[in-house]
Amino acid sequence: MLPTLGVEVRSPCPGPFINSRLCCPDFRGLYELHLTTDGPATTGAEVTITASLVADDNGSLVLPASTRLYRFRWIHTPLLLTGKTDEAFSSTIRVVGNVPGDFPVSVWVTAADCGMCQPVARSLLVLPITEFLVGNLVVTQNTSLPWPSSYLTKTVLKVSFLLHDPSNFFKTASFLYSWDFGDGTQMVTKDATVYYNYSIVGSFTVKVKVVAEWEQVTPDVGKGFLQKTGDFSASLKLQETLRGIQVLGPTLIQTFQKMIVTLNFLGSPPLNVCWRLKPECLPLGEGECHPVSVGSTAYNLTHIFRDPGDYCFSIQAENIISKTHQYHKIQVWPSSIQPAVFAFPCATLITMMLAFIMYMTLRNAAHQKDMVEVADFDFSPMSDKNPEPPTGVRCCCQMCCGPFLLETPSEYLEVVRENHGLLPPLYKSVKTYTV
16 A cells, blocks of 8 residues: 555664665675785695774774674685684684685675675685795894895894794694805705805895605595695895095195095995095084995095195095094195296296396306407517507406516516406405515
């Protein structure tokens, strides 16, 4: 019978409903379903998957007190179900995969008494199953470094293989480990942990091949041995701490002379190198100089000093592990060879002095030539043929040849007195009296 117009029809189920006839509450978008698993796993091993119903991200909802309102429905084929446990707002299943592959596992939650109602929440995950061993290779060192996969040389490394077997599938198996450290060293052990010391810097890959073997008894085959293997590796970057900086360079230099200082770093690159010139040997402060990236263990510094004095190179270097600093004192003296800015005035002055000296030398040489040039003069006694020579020639003749030509001392003294004004005597003058 149809309801009469104008008469309000009320639903027998209070609150929001998906289906008013079945009284299915509408909880869509109010809850979330979280899935966790202890996979991946090897074939034959048991895997546990847990689904938990939680309130939405806003956290304002409260789960109902009754645990009988919901039902967890799983789809896990082709994985074999080995067990299931339902708890308050959660459900756990245990499955086994006999073949390798990636298998989807889904679950949704519905009202317990309404199989046709929309799910309250649903979720899905992909479970990887492999035919090999599952595990991880872990490398540790006593010295902790802030950089991943970075370790110190000449310090013992602990390398361990951790088998992932939450279901104890390999509890009766025996293991054999073949190690390769990437530097030519190999070894075989029965222990899952080894200790190794790298002596050189560089990047290496440590590898291990794991073999697991155990005995299994089946009704069809009987007693037999099963074996599973796995290959695992880890990348390592071996670094060396900076033990110091060796500085090779002069300690005494002149101004305006190019100086080269070689820095040898006792550590492994890459490096950040920073240096600054100071009057005293003091550590570098924050931001005092700009670092330069250096990709080798040697670096050359070049500098030209313009002022004499005492200086100190403050040098700082660091790599990804450590840092160090060093000082280098140097004494700068004034240069004996002045720079080009002073060379032209000095050269001009020297040229002028040389020109003046040459002028004076040529002038004196010309004057002396006038005094001694007597190539055509006859030095025989005075006669009508040789009249009296000019004064300059006569003076020169009397000075140079007079002592050999004059016969009496009185005549020699007379010549000396005549030439006294021309050339000064080489001896102290003495008064002469004629008696």
